[in-house]
Amino acid sequence: MRRLVDNDYLTMVVRLAVGVTFIYASYYKILDPAGFAKSIWYYHLLPGGLINITAVILPWVELICGLGLIFGVLYRGAAVLTTTMTVIFTVALVSALARGIDIDCGCFKVARSSSETVLDSLLFDIVLLILLWQLLVSRSRRWMLSRW
Amino acid sequence: MLLRQFVIIILVAAVAGVGLNLVSPNRIDFIGKYRSLSSGDGPIVPPTAEPGDPPFISIEVAELEHSNYQVVFIDARDAGEFVCGTIPGSVNIPFEYLPEGDLRPYIDSVLGGLPGDYHFIIFCSGEECDLSLHLGRTMQELGYTNLSIFFGGWREWVQFGLDVERRESCDG
Incomplete structure:
Protein backbone atom coordinates (compact mmCIF):
# COMPACT_ATOMS: atom_id res chain seq x y z
CA MET A 1 0.00 0.00 0.00
CA ARG A 2 2.76 2.40 1.00
CA ARG A 3 4.60 1.68 -2.22
CA LEU A 4 1.44 2.35 -4.25
CA VAL A 5 0.77 5.65 -2.47
CA ASP A 6 4.37 6.77 -3.02
CA ASN A 7 4.39 5.73 -6.68
CA ASP A 8 5.77 8.59 -8.78
CA TYR A 9 3.46 8.00 -11.73
CA LEU A 10 0.33 7.72 -9.60
CA THR A 11 1.26 10.88 -7.72
CA MET A 12 1.90 12.77 -10.97
CA VAL A 13 -1.45 11.66 -12.42
CA VAL A 14 -3.27 12.72 -9.24
CA ARG A 15 -1.39 16.05 -9.19
CA LEU A 16 -2.49 16.67 -12.78
CA ALA A 17 -6.10 15.60 -12.13
CA VAL A 18 -6.51 17.73 -8.98
CA GLY A 19 -4.51 20.63 -10.41
CA VAL A 20 -6.55 20.81 -13.61
CA THR A 21 -9.76 20.50 -11.58
CA PHE A 22 -8.86 23.53 -9.46
CA ILE A 23 -7.65 25.57 -12.44
CA TYR A 24 -10.87 24.78 -14.28
CA ALA A 25 -12.90 25.61 -11.16
CA SER A 26 -11.20 29.00 -10.91
CA TYR A 27 -11.66 29.96 -14.55
CA TYR A 28 -15.34 30.98 -14.64
CA LYS A 29 -15.16 32.52 -11.19
CA ILE A 30 -12.30 34.81 -12.23
CA LEU A 31 -14.20 35.80 -15.37
CA ASP A 32 -17.48 36.44 -13.53
CA PRO A 33 -16.86 37.56 -9.94
CA ALA A 34 -20.42 38.92 -9.60
CA GLY A 35 -21.85 35.52 -10.47
CA PHE A 36 -19.51 33.78 -8.06
CA ALA A 37 -20.41 36.29 -5.33
CA LYS A 38 -24.00 35.31 -5.85
CA SER A 39 -23.10 31.63 -5.58
CA ILE A 40 -21.49 32.36 -2.21
CA TRP A 41 -24.47 34.42 -1.15
CA TYR A 42 -26.80 31.48 -1.83
CA TYR A 43 -25.12 29.49 0.93
CA HIS A 44 -25.97 32.13 3.56
CA LEU A 45 -22.82 31.25 5.50
CA LEU A 46 -20.62 34.33 5.11
CA PRO A 47 -21.40 37.80 6.43
CA GLY A 48 -22.53 40.04 3.55
CA GLY A 49 -19.50 42.30 3.86
CA LEU A 50 -17.09 39.43 3.18
CA ILE A 51 -18.85 37.93 0.15
CA ASN A 52 -17.42 40.09 -2.62
CA ILE A 53 -13.84 40.14 -1.38
CA THR A 54 -14.00 36.35 -1.05
CA ALA A 55 -15.34 36.11 -4.61
CA VAL A 56 -12.42 38.25 -5.81
CA ILE A 57 -9.61 36.39 -4.02
CA LEU A 58 -10.72 32.76 -3.62
CA PRO A 59 -10.63 31.84 -7.35
CA TRP A 60 -7.02 33.02 -7.49
CA VAL A 61 -6.16 30.83 -4.50
CA GLU A 62 -7.67 27.92 -6.46
CA LEU A 63 -5.72 28.84 -9.59
CA ILE A 64 -2.38 29.21 -7.78
CA CYS A 65 -2.92 25.97 -5.85
CA GLY A 66 -3.81 24.14 -9.08
CA LEU A 67 -0.66 25.41 -10.78
CA GLY A 68 1.39 24.67 -7.65
CA LEU A 69 0.24 21.04 -7.64
CA ILE A 70 0.95 20.52 -11.33
CA PHE A 71 4.35 22.18 -11.40
CA GLY A 72 5.42 21.23 -7.91
CA VAL A 73 5.91 24.76 -6.62
CA LEU A 74 4.72 25.67 -3.09
CA TYR A 75 3.55 22.08 -3.28
CA ARG A 76 2.87 21.27 0.36
CA GLY A 77 1.01 24.52 0.96
CA ALA A 78 -1.02 24.01 -2.22
CA ALA A 79 -1.95 20.45 -1.21
CA VAL A 80 -3.03 21.47 2.30
CA LEU A 81 -4.93 24.54 1.03
CA THR A 82 -6.78 22.57 -1.66
CA THR A 83 -7.73 19.97 0.94
CA THR A 84 -8.90 22.69 3.34
CA MET A 85 -10.95 24.37 0.62
CA THR A 86 -12.53 21.07 -0.43
CA VAL A 87 -13.45 20.26 3.18
CA ILE A 88 -14.99 23.73 3.59
CA PHE A 89 -16.93 23.40 0.31
CA THR A 90 -18.18 19.98 1.39
CA VAL A 91 -19.31 21.25 4.81
CA ALA A 92 -21.05 24.20 3.11
CA LEU A 93 -22.85 21.84 0.73
CA VAL A 94 -23.96 19.55 3.55
CA SER A 95 -25.11 22.58 5.51
CA ALA A 96 -27.11 23.83 2.49
CA LEU A 97 -28.61 20.40 2.03
CA ALA A 98 -29.54 20.21 5.73
CA ARG A 99 -31.24 23.61 5.56
CA GLY A 100 -33.18 22.65 2.42
CA ILE A 101 -31.45 25.22 0.22
CA ASP A 102 -31.55 23.74 -3.28
CA ILE A 103 -28.54 25.32 -4.86
CA ASP A 104 -26.37 24.92 -7.87
CA CYS A 105 -23.10 24.61 -5.98
CA GLY A 106 -21.24 27.16 -8.08
CA CYS A 107 -18.21 24.85 -8.02
CA PHE A 108 -17.33 24.92 -11.71
CA LYS A 109 -19.46 27.71 -12.99
CA VAL A 110 -21.42 30.47 -11.45
CA ALA A 111 -24.86 29.48 -10.27
CA ARG A 112 -27.67 29.87 -12.76
CA SER A 113 -30.05 26.98 -12.27
CA SER A 114 -29.86 23.75 -10.38
CA SER A 115 -28.50 21.65 -13.24
CA GLU A 116 -25.74 20.41 -10.96
CA THR A 117 -27.36 18.97 -7.88
CA VAL A 118 -25.99 19.23 -4.37
CA LEU A 119 -25.70 15.44 -4.19
CA ASP A 120 -23.66 15.28 -7.43
CA SER A 121 -21.36 17.93 -6.03
CA LEU A 122 -21.01 16.10 -2.73
CA LEU A 123 -20.06 12.90 -4.51
CA PHE A 124 -17.48 14.79 -6.54
CA ASP A 125 -16.03 16.37 -3.38
CA ILE A 126 -15.65 12.96 -1.77
CA VAL A 127 -13.71 11.65 -4.79
CA LEU A 128 -11.58 14.81 -4.72
CA LEU A 129 -10.84 14.32 -1.01
CA ILE A 130 -9.63 10.78 -1.67
CA LEU A 131 -7.25 12.08 -4.35
CA LEU A 132 -6.07 14.86 -2.05
CA TRP A 133 -5.39 12.34 0.70
CA GLN A 134 -3.07 10.53 -1.71
CA LEU A 135 -1.21 13.79 -2.41
CA LEU A 136 -0.89 14.60 1.28
CA VAL A 137 0.56 11.25 2.28
CA SER A 138 2.65 10.48 -0.81
CA ARG A 139 6.39 10.96 -0.36
CA SER A 140 6.97 11.19 -4.11
CA ARG A 141 8.69 14.45 -5.08
CA ARG A 142 9.57 13.63 -8.69
CA TRP A 143 8.87 16.05 -11.53
CA MET A 144 8.62 19.07 -9.27
CA LEU A 145 10.14 22.43 -10.12
CA SER A 146 10.83 23.29 -6.50
CA ARG A 147 11.75 21.32 -3.41
CA TRP A 148 9.22 23.28 -1.34
CA MET B 1 7.63 26.35 6.08
CA LYS B 33 -24.47 44.95 0.09
CA TYR B 34 -26.37 41.79 0.90
CA ARG B 35 -29.37 41.04 3.03
CA SER B 36 -29.45 37.97 5.17
CA LEU B 37 -31.93 35.17 4.54
CA SER B 38 -35.54 36.25 4.26
CA SER B 39 -36.59 38.11 7.34
CA GLY B 40 -39.48 40.03 5.85
CA ASP B 41 -37.89 43.38 6.70
CA GLY B 42 -37.54 44.59 3.13
CA PRO B 43 -37.33 43.48 -0.45
CA ILE B 44 -34.71 40.92 -1.36
CA VAL B 45 -32.55 42.30 -4.13
CA PRO B 46 -30.20 39.87 -5.88
CA PRO B 47 -26.58 40.89 -6.35
CA THR B 48 -27.09 40.53 -10.10
CA ALA B 49 -29.77 43.24 -10.17
CA GLU B 50 -29.01 46.09 -12.52
CA PRO B 51 -30.30 49.63 -12.85
CA GLY B 52 -33.41 49.55 -14.99
CA ASP B 53 -34.59 46.17 -13.75
CA PRO B 54 -38.21 46.01 -12.56
CA PRO B 55 -38.53 47.02 -8.88
CA PHE B 56 -38.10 44.33 -6.23
CA ILE B 57 -40.84 44.01 -3.63
CA SER B 58 -40.87 42.58 -0.14
CA ILE B 59 -43.07 39.80 1.20
CA GLU B 60 -45.28 42.39 2.91
CA VAL B 61 -45.85 44.24 -0.35
CA ALA B 62 -46.39 40.97 -2.22
CA GLU B 63 -48.99 39.91 0.35
CA LEU B 64 -50.69 43.30 0.22
CA GLU B 65 -50.74 43.28 -3.57
CA HIS B 66 -52.08 39.73 -3.56
CA SER B 67 -55.20 40.94 -1.84
CA ASN B 68 -55.59 43.53 -4.61
CA TYR B 69 -57.47 42.24 -7.63
CA GLN B 70 -55.66 44.64 -9.94
CA VAL B 71 -52.51 42.53 -10.07
CA VAL B 72 -51.52 39.15 -11.53
CA PHE B 73 -48.78 36.99 -10.07
CA ILE B 74 -46.59 35.17 -12.59
CA ASP B 75 -44.76 32.02 -11.53
CA ALA B 76 -41.58 31.68 -13.63
CA ARG B 77 -40.77 28.12 -12.48
CA ASP B 78 -41.45 25.07 -14.59
CA ALA B 79 -44.92 23.55 -14.86
CA GLY B 80 -44.07 20.62 -12.55
CA GLU B 81 -43.20 22.93 -9.66
CA PHE B 82 -46.14 25.21 -10.47
CA VAL B 83 -48.77 22.49 -10.14
CA CYS B 84 -47.20 21.20 -6.92
CA GLY B 85 -47.71 24.51 -5.20
CA THR B 86 -47.84 28.18 -6.05
CA ILE B 87 -49.18 31.52 -4.89
CA PRO B 88 -52.98 31.33 -5.30
CA GLY B 89 -54.26 32.69 -8.59
CA SER B 90 -50.84 32.77 -10.25
CA VAL B 91 -50.32 32.04 -13.91
CA ASN B 92 -47.36 30.00 -15.07
CA ILE B 93 -44.81 31.30 -17.59
CA PRO B 94 -41.87 28.89 -17.23
CA PHE B 95 -38.89 30.97 -18.27
CA GLU B 96 -36.73 27.97 -19.11
CA TYR B 97 -39.34 26.62 -21.52
CA LEU B 98 -40.38 29.73 -23.41
CA PRO B 99 -41.28 28.94 -27.04
CA GLU B 100 -39.06 29.97 -29.93
CA GLY B 101 -39.96 33.02 -31.96
CA ASP B 102 -42.11 36.00 -31.06
CA LEU B 103 -42.87 35.80 -27.36
CA ARG B 104 -45.31 38.66 -27.04
CA PRO B 105 -48.34 36.76 -28.49
CA TYR B 106 -47.53 33.76 -26.31
CA ILE B 107 -47.24 35.79 -23.10
CA ASP B 108 -50.32 37.86 -24.02
CA SER B 109 -52.31 34.66 -24.43
CA VAL B 110 -51.12 33.25 -21.08
CA LEU B 111 -52.05 36.56 -19.44
CA GLY B 112 -55.50 36.49 -21.04
CA GLY B 113 -54.87 39.57 -23.17
CA LEU B 114 -54.36 41.91 -20.23
CA PRO B 115 -52.86 45.25 -21.30
CA GLY B 116 -49.10 45.80 -21.22
CA ASP B 117 -49.38 48.36 -18.44
CA TYR B 118 -51.26 45.98 -16.13
CA HIS B 119 -49.40 45.24 -12.88
CA PHE B 120 -47.65 41.88 -13.00
CA ILE B 121 -45.62 40.47 -10.09
CA ILE B 122 -43.09 37.84 -11.11
CA PHE B 123 -41.59 35.26 -8.76
CA CYS B 124 -39.84 31.89 -8.78
CA SER B 125 -38.44 29.53 -6.13
CA GLY B 126 -36.65 32.01 -3.94
CA GLU B 127 -33.29 33.63 -3.47
CA GLU B 128 -31.32 30.99 -5.33
CA CYS B 129 -33.52 31.37 -8.41
CA ASP B 130 -32.92 33.91 -11.18
CA LEU B 131 -35.87 32.96 -13.37
CA SER B 132 -38.07 35.81 -12.12
CA LEU B 133 -35.34 38.33 -12.87
CA HIS B 134 -34.77 36.96 -16.37
CA LEU B 135 -38.49 36.79 -17.13
CA GLY B 136 -38.90 40.35 -15.82
CA ARG B 137 -36.17 41.60 -18.12
CA THR B 138 -37.63 39.68 -21.08
CA MET B 139 -41.11 41.07 -20.46
CA GLN B 140 -39.68 44.55 -20.11
CA GLU B 141 -38.06 44.20 -23.54
CA LEU B 142 -41.41 43.03 -24.92
CA GLY B 143 -43.05 46.25 -23.75
CA TYR B 144 -44.66 45.36 -20.42
CA THR B 145 -44.30 48.50 -18.36
CA ASN B 146 -45.67 47.75 -14.89
CA LEU B 147 -43.69 44.80 -13.56
CA SER B 148 -42.43 43.96 -10.08
CA ILE B 149 -40.25 41.10 -8.94
CA PHE B 150 -40.93 39.30 -5.69
CA PHE B 151 -37.47 37.78 -5.31
CA GLY B 152 -38.24 36.06 -2.00
CA GLY B 153 -40.52 33.95 -4.14
CA TRP B 154 -42.27 30.73 -3.29
CA ARG B 155 -39.97 29.90 -0.37
CA GLU B 156 -40.53 33.18 1.44
CA TRP B 157 -44.28 32.96 0.76
CA VAL B 158 -44.38 29.52 2.40
CA GLN B 159 -42.06 30.59 5.24
CA PHE B 160 -44.52 33.31 6.14
CA GLY B 161 -47.36 30.81 6.30
CA LEU B 162 -49.46 32.42 3.56
CA ASP B 163 -52.14 30.57 1.58
CA VAL B 164 -50.95 28.34 -1.22
CA GLU B 165 -52.63 26.69 -4.17
CA ARG B 166 -51.80 23.07 -4.97
CA ARG B 167 -53.21 21.72 -8.22
CA GLU B 168 -51.65 18.30 -7.75
CA SER B 169 -50.40 16.49 -4.68
CA CYS B 170 -46.69 15.92 -5.07
CA ASP B 171 -44.10 14.07 -3.04
CA GLY B 172 -41.69 16.12 -0.94
Missing part, protein backbone atom coordinates in the same frame (compact mmCIF):
# COMPACT_ATOMS: atom_id res chain seq x y z
CA LEU B 2 3.99 25.35 5.54
CA LEU B 3 2.78 28.60 7.08
CA ARG B 4 5.15 30.56 4.84
CA GLN B 5 3.71 28.78 1.79
CA PHE B 6 0.15 29.61 2.90
CA VAL B 7 1.08 33.26 3.29
CA ILE B 8 2.76 33.39 -0.13
CA ILE B 9 -0.19 31.71 -1.91
CA ILE B 10 -2.80 33.90 -0.23
CA LEU B 11 -0.79 37.10 -0.71
CA VAL B 12 -0.21 36.40 -4.41
CA ALA B 13 -3.90 35.51 -4.82
CA ALA B 14 -4.98 38.69 -3.01
CA VAL B 15 -2.72 40.90 -5.13
CA ALA B 16 -3.81 39.21 -8.38
CA GLY B 17 -7.51 39.18 -7.47
CA VAL B 18 -7.67 42.75 -6.18
CA GLY B 19 -5.47 43.99 -9.04
CA LEU B 20 -7.61 42.35 -11.72
CA ASN B 21 -10.80 43.55 -10.06
CA LEU B 22 -9.55 47.13 -10.19
CA VAL B 23 -9.12 47.06 -13.98
CA SER B 24 -11.58 44.38 -15.14
CA PRO B 25 -14.78 45.37 -16.97
CA ASN B 26 -16.49 42.76 -14.75
CA ARG B 27 -15.23 44.34 -11.52
CA ILE B 28 -17.42 44.30 -8.44
CA ASP B 29 -17.44 46.38 -5.27
CA PHE B 30 -15.04 44.95 -2.71
CA ILE B 31 -17.70 45.26 -0.03
CA GLY B 32 -21.07 44.14 -1.34
Whole structure:
Protein backbone atom coordinates (compact mmCIF):
# COMPACT_ATOMS: atom_id res chain seq x y z
CA MET A 1 0.00 0.00 0.00
CA ARG A 2 2.76 2.40 1.00
CA ARG A 3 4.60 1.68 -2.22
CA LEU A 4 1.44 2.35 -4.25
CA VAL A 5 0.77 5.65 -2.47
CA ASP A 6 4.37 6.77 -3.02
CA ASN A 7 4.39 5.73 -6.68
CA ASP A 8 5.77 8.59 -8.78
CA TYR A 9 3.46 8.00 -11.73
CA LEU A 10 0.33 7.72 -9.60
CA THR A 11 1.26 10.88 -7.72
CA MET A 12 1.90 12.77 -10.97
CA VAL A 13 -1.45 11.66 -12.42
CA VAL A 14 -3.27 12.72 -9.24
CA ARG A 15 -1.39 16.05 -9.19
CA LEU A 16 -2.49 16.67 -12.78
CA ALA A 17 -6.10 15.60 -12.13
CA VAL A 18 -6.51 17.73 -8.98
CA GLY A 19 -4.51 20.63 -10.41
CA VAL A 20 -6.55 20.81 -13.61
CA THR A 21 -9.76 20.50 -11.58
CA PHE A 22 -8.86 23.53 -9.46
CA ILE A 23 -7.65 25.57 -12.44
CA TYR A 24 -10.87 24.78 -14.28
CA ALA A 25 -12.90 25.61 -11.16
CA SER A 26 -11.20 29.00 -10.91
CA TYR A 27 -11.66 29.96 -14.55
CA TYR A 28 -15.34 30.98 -14.64
CA LYS A 29 -15.16 32.52 -11.19
CA ILE A 30 -12.30 34.81 -12.23
CA LEU A 31 -14.20 35.80 -15.37
CA ASP A 32 -17.48 36.44 -13.53
CA PRO A 33 -16.86 37.56 -9.94
CA ALA A 34 -20.42 38.92 -9.60
CA GLY A 35 -21.85 35.52 -10.47
CA PHE A 36 -19.51 33.78 -8.06
CA ALA A 37 -20.41 36.29 -5.33
CA LYS A 38 -24.00 35.31 -5.85
CA SER A 39 -23.10 31.63 -5.58
CA ILE A 40 -21.49 32.36 -2.21
CA TRP A 41 -24.47 34.42 -1.15
CA TYR A 42 -26.80 31.48 -1.83
CA TYR A 43 -25.12 29.49 0.93
CA HIS A 44 -25.97 32.13 3.56
CA LEU A 45 -22.82 31.25 5.50
CA LEU A 46 -20.62 34.33 5.11
CA PRO A 47 -21.40 37.80 6.43
CA GLY A 48 -22.53 40.04 3.55
CA GLY A 49 -19.50 42.30 3.86
CA LEU A 50 -17.09 39.43 3.18
CA ILE A 51 -18.85 37.93 0.15
CA ASN A 52 -17.42 40.09 -2.62
CA ILE A 53 -13.84 40.14 -1.38
CA THR A 54 -14.00 36.35 -1.05
CA ALA A 55 -15.34 36.11 -4.61
CA VAL A 56 -12.42 38.25 -5.81
CA ILE A 57 -9.61 36.39 -4.02
CA LEU A 58 -10.72 32.76 -3.62
CA PRO A 59 -10.63 31.84 -7.35
CA TRP A 60 -7.02 33.02 -7.49
CA VAL A 61 -6.16 30.83 -4.50
CA GLU A 62 -7.67 27.92 -6.46
CA LEU A 63 -5.72 28.84 -9.59
CA ILE A 64 -2.38 29.21 -7.78
CA CYS A 65 -2.92 25.97 -5.85
CA GLY A 66 -3.81 24.14 -9.08
CA LEU A 67 -0.66 25.41 -10.78
CA GLY A 68 1.39 24.67 -7.65
CA LEU A 69 0.24 21.04 -7.64
CA ILE A 70 0.95 20.52 -11.33
CA PHE A 71 4.35 22.18 -11.40
CA GLY A 72 5.42 21.23 -7.91
CA VAL A 73 5.91 24.76 -6.62
CA LEU A 74 4.72 25.67 -3.09
CA TYR A 75 3.55 22.08 -3.28
CA ARG A 76 2.87 21.27 0.36
CA GLY A 77 1.01 24.52 0.96
CA ALA A 78 -1.02 24.01 -2.22
CA ALA A 79 -1.95 20.45 -1.21
CA VAL A 80 -3.03 21.47 2.30
CA LEU A 81 -4.93 24.54 1.03
CA THR A 82 -6.78 22.57 -1.66
CA THR A 83 -7.73 19.97 0.94
CA THR A 84 -8.90 22.69 3.34
CA MET A 85 -10.95 24.37 0.62
CA THR A 86 -12.53 21.07 -0.43
CA VAL A 87 -13.45 20.26 3.18
CA ILE A 88 -14.99 23.73 3.59
CA PHE A 89 -16.93 23.40 0.31
CA THR A 90 -18.18 19.98 1.39
CA VAL A 91 -19.31 21.25 4.81
CA ALA A 92 -21.05 24.20 3.11
CA LEU A 93 -22.85 21.84 0.73
CA VAL A 94 -23.96 19.55 3.55
CA SER A 95 -25.11 22.58 5.51
CA ALA A 96 -27.11 23.83 2.49
CA LEU A 97 -28.61 20.40 2.03
CA ALA A 98 -29.54 20.21 5.73
CA ARG A 99 -31.24 23.61 5.56
CA GLY A 100 -33.18 22.65 2.42
CA ILE A 101 -31.45 25.22 0.22
CA ASP A 102 -31.55 23.74 -3.28
CA ILE A 103 -28.54 25.32 -4.86
CA ASP A 104 -26.37 24.92 -7.87
CA CYS A 105 -23.10 24.61 -5.98
CA GLY A 106 -21.24 27.16 -8.08
CA CYS A 107 -18.21 24.85 -8.02
CA PHE A 108 -17.33 24.92 -11.71
CA LYS A 109 -19.46 27.71 -12.99
CA VAL A 110 -21.42 30.47 -11.45
CA ALA A 111 -24.86 29.48 -10.27
CA ARG A 112 -27.67 29.87 -12.76
CA SER A 113 -30.05 26.98 -12.27
CA SER A 114 -29.86 23.75 -10.38
CA SER A 115 -28.50 21.65 -13.24
CA GLU A 116 -25.74 20.41 -10.96
CA THR A 117 -27.36 18.97 -7.88
CA VAL A 118 -25.99 19.23 -4.37
CA LEU A 119 -25.70 15.44 -4.19
CA ASP A 120 -23.66 15.28 -7.43
CA SER A 121 -21.36 17.93 -6.03
CA LEU A 122 -21.01 16.10 -2.73
CA LEU A 123 -20.06 12.90 -4.51
CA PHE A 124 -17.48 14.79 -6.54
CA ASP A 125 -16.03 16.37 -3.38
CA ILE A 126 -15.65 12.96 -1.77
CA VAL A 127 -13.71 11.65 -4.79
CA LEU A 128 -11.58 14.81 -4.72
CA LEU A 129 -10.84 14.32 -1.01
CA ILE A 130 -9.63 10.78 -1.67
CA LEU A 131 -7.25 12.08 -4.35
CA LEU A 132 -6.07 14.86 -2.05
CA TRP A 133 -5.39 12.34 0.70
CA GLN A 134 -3.07 10.53 -1.71
CA LEU A 135 -1.21 13.79 -2.41
CA LEU A 136 -0.89 14.60 1.28
CA VAL A 137 0.56 11.25 2.28
CA SER A 138 2.65 10.48 -0.81
CA ARG A 139 6.39 10.96 -0.36
CA SER A 140 6.97 11.19 -4.11
CA ARG A 141 8.69 14.45 -5.08
CA ARG A 142 9.57 13.63 -8.69
CA TRP A 143 8.87 16.05 -11.53
CA MET A 144 8.62 19.07 -9.27
CA LEU A 145 10.14 22.43 -10.12
CA SER A 146 10.83 23.29 -6.50
CA ARG A 147 11.75 21.32 -3.41
CA TRP A 148 9.22 23.28 -1.34
CA MET B 1 7.63 26.35 6.08
CA LEU B 2 3.99 25.35 5.54
CA LEU B 3 2.78 28.60 7.08
CA ARG B 4 5.15 30.56 4.84
CA GLN B 5 3.71 28.78 1.79
CA PHE B 6 0.15 29.61 2.90
CA VAL B 7 1.08 33.26 3.29
CA ILE B 8 2.76 33.39 -0.13
CA ILE B 9 -0.19 31.71 -1.91
CA ILE B 10 -2.80 33.90 -0.23
CA LEU B 11 -0.79 37.10 -0.71
CA VAL B 12 -0.21 36.40 -4.41
CA ALA B 13 -3.90 35.51 -4.82
CA ALA B 14 -4.98 38.69 -3.01
CA VAL B 15 -2.72 40.90 -5.13
CA ALA B 16 -3.81 39.21 -8.38
CA GLY B 17 -7.51 39.18 -7.47
CA VAL B 18 -7.67 42.75 -6.18
CA GLY B 19 -5.47 43.99 -9.04
CA LEU B 20 -7.61 42.35 -11.72
CA ASN B 21 -10.80 43.55 -10.06
CA LEU B 22 -9.55 47.13 -10.19
CA VAL B 23 -9.12 47.06 -13.98
CA SER B 24 -11.58 44.38 -15.14
CA PRO B 25 -14.78 45.37 -16.97
CA ASN B 26 -16.49 42.76 -14.75
CA ARG B 27 -15.23 44.34 -11.52
CA ILE B 28 -17.42 44.30 -8.44
CA ASP B 29 -17.44 46.38 -5.27
CA PHE B 30 -15.04 44.95 -2.71
CA ILE B 31 -17.70 45.26 -0.03
CA GLY B 32 -21.07 44.14 -1.34
CA LYS B 33 -24.47 44.95 0.09
CA TYR B 34 -26.37 41.79 0.90
CA ARG B 35 -29.37 41.04 3.03
CA SER B 36 -29.45 37.97 5.17
CA LEU B 37 -31.93 35.17 4.54
CA SER B 38 -35.54 36.25 4.26
CA SER B 39 -36.59 38.11 7.34
CA GLY B 40 -39.48 40.03 5.85
CA ASP B 41 -37.89 43.38 6.70
CA GLY B 42 -37.54 44.59 3.13
CA PRO B 43 -37.33 43.48 -0.45
CA ILE B 44 -34.71 40.92 -1.36
CA VAL B 45 -32.55 42.30 -4.13
CA PRO B 46 -30.20 39.87 -5.88
CA PRO B 47 -26.58 40.89 -6.35
CA THR B 48 -27.09 40.53 -10.10
CA ALA B 49 -29.77 43.24 -10.17
CA GLU B 50 -29.01 46.09 -12.52
CA PRO B 51 -30.30 49.63 -12.85
CA GLY B 52 -33.41 49.55 -14.99
CA ASP B 53 -34.59 46.17 -13.75
CA PRO B 54 -38.21 46.01 -12.56
CA PRO B 55 -38.53 47.02 -8.88
CA PHE B 56 -38.10 44.33 -6.23
CA ILE B 57 -40.84 44.01 -3.63
CA SER B 58 -40.87 42.58 -0.14
CA ILE B 59 -43.07 39.80 1.20
CA GLU B 60 -45.28 42.39 2.91
CA VAL B 61 -45.85 44.24 -0.35
CA ALA B 62 -46.39 40.97 -2.22
CA GLU B 63 -48.99 39.91 0.35
CA LEU B 64 -50.69 43.30 0.22
CA GLU B 65 -50.74 43.28 -3.57
CA HIS B 66 -52.08 39.73 -3.56
CA SER B 67 -55.20 40.94 -1.84
CA ASN B 68 -55.59 43.53 -4.61
CA TYR B 69 -57.47 42.24 -7.63
CA GLN B 70 -55.66 44.64 -9.94
CA VAL B 71 -52.51 42.53 -10.07
CA VAL B 72 -51.52 39.15 -11.53
CA PHE B 73 -48.78 36.99 -10.07
CA ILE B 74 -46.59 35.17 -12.59
CA ASP B 75 -44.76 32.02 -11.53
CA ALA B 76 -41.58 31.68 -13.63
CA ARG B 77 -40.77 28.12 -12.48
CA ASP B 78 -41.45 25.07 -14.59
CA ALA B 79 -44.92 23.55 -14.86
CA GLY B 80 -44.07 20.62 -12.55
CA GLU B 81 -43.20 22.93 -9.66
CA PHE B 82 -46.14 25.21 -10.47
CA VAL B 83 -48.77 22.49 -10.14
CA CYS B 84 -47.20 21.20 -6.92
CA GLY B 85 -47.71 24.51 -5.20
CA THR B 86 -47.84 28.18 -6.05
CA ILE B 87 -49.18 31.52 -4.89
CA PRO B 88 -52.98 31.33 -5.30
CA GLY B 89 -54.26 32.69 -8.59
CA SER B 90 -50.84 32.77 -10.25
CA VAL B 91 -50.32 32.04 -13.91
CA ASN B 92 -47.36 30.00 -15.07
CA ILE B 93 -44.81 31.30 -17.59
CA PRO B 94 -41.87 28.89 -17.23
CA PHE B 95 -38.89 30.97 -18.27
CA GLU B 96 -36.73 27.97 -19.11
CA TYR B 97 -39.34 26.62 -21.52
CA LEU B 98 -40.38 29.73 -23.41
CA PRO B 99 -41.28 28.94 -27.04
CA GLU B 100 -39.06 29.97 -29.93
CA GLY B 101 -39.96 33.02 -31.96
CA ASP B 102 -42.11 36.00 -31.06
CA LEU B 103 -42.87 35.80 -27.36
CA ARG B 104 -45.31 38.66 -27.04
CA PRO B 105 -48.34 36.76 -28.49
CA TYR B 106 -47.53 33.76 -26.31
CA ILE B 107 -47.24 35.79 -23.10
CA ASP B 108 -50.32 37.86 -24.02
CA SER B 109 -52.31 34.66 -24.43
CA VAL B 110 -51.12 33.25 -21.08
CA LEU B 111 -52.05 36.56 -19.44
CA GLY B 112 -55.50 36.49 -21.04
CA GLY B 113 -54.87 39.57 -23.17
CA LEU B 114 -54.36 41.91 -20.23
CA PRO B 115 -52.86 45.25 -21.30
CA GLY B 116 -49.10 45.80 -21.22
CA ASP B 117 -49.38 48.36 -18.44
CA TYR B 118 -51.26 45.98 -16.13
CA HIS B 119 -49.40 45.24 -12.88
CA PHE B 120 -47.65 41.88 -13.00
CA ILE B 121 -45.62 40.47 -10.09
CA ILE B 122 -43.09 37.84 -11.11
CA PHE B 123 -41.59 35.26 -8.76
CA CYS B 124 -39.84 31.89 -8.78
CA SER B 125 -38.44 29.53 -6.13
CA GLY B 126 -36.65 32.01 -3.94
CA GLU B 127 -33.29 33.63 -3.47
CA GLU B 128 -31.32 30.99 -5.33
CA CYS B 129 -33.52 31.37 -8.41
CA ASP B 130 -32.92 33.91 -11.18
CA LEU B 131 -35.87 32.96 -13.37
CA SER B 132 -38.07 35.81 -12.12
CA LEU B 133 -35.34 38.33 -12.87
CA HIS B 134 -34.77 36.96 -16.37
CA LEU B 135 -38.49 36.79 -17.13
CA GLY B 136 -38.90 40.35 -15.82
CA ARG B 137 -36.17 41.60 -18.12
CA THR B 138 -37.63 39.68 -21.08
CA MET B 139 -41.11 41.07 -20.46
CA GLN B 140 -39.68 44.55 -20.11
CA GLU B 141 -38.06 44.20 -23.54
CA LEU B 142 -41.41 43.03 -24.92
CA GLY B 143 -43.05 46.25 -23.75
CA TYR B 144 -44.66 45.36 -20.42
CA THR B 145 -44.30 48.50 -18.36
CA ASN B 146 -45.67 47.75 -14.89
CA LEU B 147 -43.69 44.80 -13.56
CA SER B 148 -42.43 43.96 -10.08
CA ILE B 149 -40.25 41.10 -8.94
CA PHE B 150 -40.93 39.30 -5.69
CA PHE B 151 -37.47 37.78 -5.31
CA GLY B 152 -38.24 36.06 -2.00
CA GLY B 153 -40.52 33.95 -4.14
CA TRP B 154 -42.27 30.73 -3.29
CA ARG B 155 -39.97 29.90 -0.37
CA GLU B 156 -40.53 33.18 1.44
CA TRP B 157 -44.28 32.96 0.76
CA VAL B 158 -44.38 29.52 2.40
CA GLN B 159 -42.06 30.59 5.24
CA PHE B 160 -44.52 33.31 6.14
CA GLY B 161 -47.36 30.81 6.30
CA LEU B 162 -49.46 32.42 3.56
CA ASP B 163 -52.14 30.57 1.58
CA VAL B 164 -50.95 28.34 -1.22
CA GLU B 165 -52.63 26.69 -4.17
CA ARG B 166 -51.80 23.07 -4.97
CA ARG B 167 -53.21 21.72 -8.22
CA GLU B 168 -51.65 18.30 -7.75
CA SER B 169 -50.40 16.49 -4.68
CA CYS B 170 -46.69 15.92 -5.07
CA ASP B 171 -44.10 14.07 -3.04
CA GLY B 172 -41.69 16.12 -0.94
